[in-house]
Amino acid sequence: GGNDTTRNTITGSVLALNQNPDQYKKLREDPALISSIVSETIRWQTPLAHMRRTAKEDIAFKGKKIKAGEKVVMWYVSGNRDDEVIEQPDDYIIDRKNPRHHVSFGFGIHRC
Numbered sequence: 001g002g003n004d005t006t007r008n009t010i011t012g013s014v015l016a017l018n019q020n021p022d023q024y025k026k027l028r029e030d031p032a033l034i035s036s037i038v039s040e041t042i043r044w045q046t047p048l049a050h051m052r053r054t055a056k057e058d059i060a061f062k063g064k065k066i067k068a069g070e071k072v073v074m075w076y077v078s079g080n081r082d083d084e085v086i087e088q089p090d091d092y093i094i095d096r097k098n099p100r101h102h103v104s105f106g107f108g109i110h111r112c
Contacts, residue, residue, distance in 0.1 A: 005047040012045030013037060016092045023094045030095075037094040043102035044092045046077040 017024040027033050052073045055066045066072060080102050081089040 005042075008045065008047035009038065009041050012047065013041045016041055016044060020092045023092055026094055033094050036096070036099045039099035039102065040092065040094050040096055043080045043086070043099070046080050046102075048076050050075045 017027065023037075027037060050073050052071055055068050055070050055072055057068050059066050080086070083089050086101065
């Protein structure tokens with residue numbers, strides 16, 4: 001897993017900085033932003049596409065009923081672009097407040 005996520009994050013950073021020259025300028029002016037840029041890239045580019053799970057019990061979630069045994073897919077990019085949770089979710093902001101607030105690897109803080 002680390003091979004895919006690392007490779008995708010590196011190439012995602014290059015793409016994001018190329019598409020957002022203002023953010024690249026910020027990074028050149030303040031190299032201390034490197035730790036923030038990694039988390040923001042992981043959120044914005046989301047190195048894993050999705051994860052499938054099987055519901056263990058019946059549940060209602062946001063008005064939808066999911067029955068035990070049904071397959072459920074979480075699209076990480078969708079969670080990382082949730083405008084109810086993340087301000088300006090489609091924007092790449094390397095000095096974003098709480099840059100580690102994302103679901104790229106599921107729930108909770110992830111450390112490598």
